[in-house]
Amino acid sequence: MASGSNWLSGVNVVLVMAYGSLVFVLLFIFVKRQIMRFAMKSRRGPHVPVGHNAPKDLKEEIDIRLSRVQDIKYEPQLLADDDARxxxxxxxxxxxxxxxxxxxxxxxxxxxxxxxxxxxxxxxxxxxxxxxxxxxxxxxxxxxxxxxxxxxxxxxxxxxxxxxxxxxxxxxxxxxxxxxxxxxxxxxx
Structure with a gap:
């Protein structure tokens, strides 16, 4: 009978550890969700658009110039004439x-x-x-x-x-x- 009670105590320890880790994971998910909710609610979140408080003309000019960046292509010269290699x-x-x-x-x-x-x-x-x-x-x-x-x-x-x-x-x-x-x-x- 003594070996049976040791086995039950081992099962109990495993169950307590499993429930503890489950509670920890659920608590972590809840806290993360709350933090993200408050971050999205804040007026000035982590990502503010460029030119947020600028006049409309300036915003349009910024957007035009930023869209031109995608068209820039440059391929440098790989070997100079006096390269040591x-x-x-x-x-x-x-x-x-x-x-x-x-x-x-x-x-x-x-x-x-x-x-x-x-x-x-x-x-x-x-x-x-x-x-x-x-x-x-x-x-x-x-x-x-x-x-x-x-x-x-x-x-x-x-x-x-x-x-x-x-x-x-x-x-x-x-x-x-x-x-x-x-x-x-x-x-x-």
């Missing part, structure tokens, strides 16, 4: 370690190329955020100097660009030179 490419060691440098050079090369992007009043830097493949294919299909360019040349250029930018495979010196050759050939057209 370029010296690593001249060393004939393990070239696979420096694939990222060739990728960066390939992405910078499109901006400094002689391809006349300004046919529509555009600058090479204004191609940010636009699908580069569709832009060049559109140029080839319209009446521009690119009309006679072979599709294979554009595909080589764009595959190299996409591999350099998004690819996970090797993009070394050989791939960069092939990409640079296609880029210079397209620029001479």
């Amino acid at each position: 370029l010296l690593q490419l001249e060393i004939q060691g393990n070239q696979n370690c420096y694939n990222y440098l060739y990728r960066m050079k390939a992405l910078d090369a499109i901006r400094v190329s002689e391809i006349p992007f300004h046919a529509e009043g555009r600058h090479p830097r204004s191609l940010l955020g636009k699908n580069f493949r569709s832009y060049l294919l559109d140029l080839r299909n319209t009446s521009t100097p690119f009309k006679g360019v072979r599709k294979a040349l554009i595909d080589t250029l764009l595959d190299g660009y996409e591999t350099a930018r998004y690819g996970t495979g090797v993009f070394g010196q050989r791939e960069y030179l092939r990409y640079q050759e296609a880029l210079s050939e397209l620029a001479t057209v």
Whole structure:
């Protein structure tokens, strides 16, 4: 009989702990809900709109300027001409370690190329955020100097660009030179 009473006391301890934790969780939820209720009731809550007490004209001007922020796109030059990392490419060691440098050079090369992007009043830097493949294919299909360019040349250029930018495979010196050759050939057209 003594072992039965020990078992009951163990069950009682477990039940008391379970009820205690349940009461604690319910109390926590209630307190959190009350805090959120009073925070939402307060006149100046945690999030006040920009220009809350400003005149209507100023609010509209603030909204216009804040909406322009979403249209700002900037893609910096990845490698400067005097970058110390370029010296690593001249060393004939393990070239696979420096694939990222060739990728960066390939992405910078499109901006400094002689391809006349300004046919529509555009600058090479204004191609940010636009699908580069569709832009060049559109140029080839319209009446521009690119009309006679072979599709294979554009595909080589764009595959190299996409591999350099998004690819996970090797993009070394050989791939960069092939990409640079296609880029210079397209620029001479």
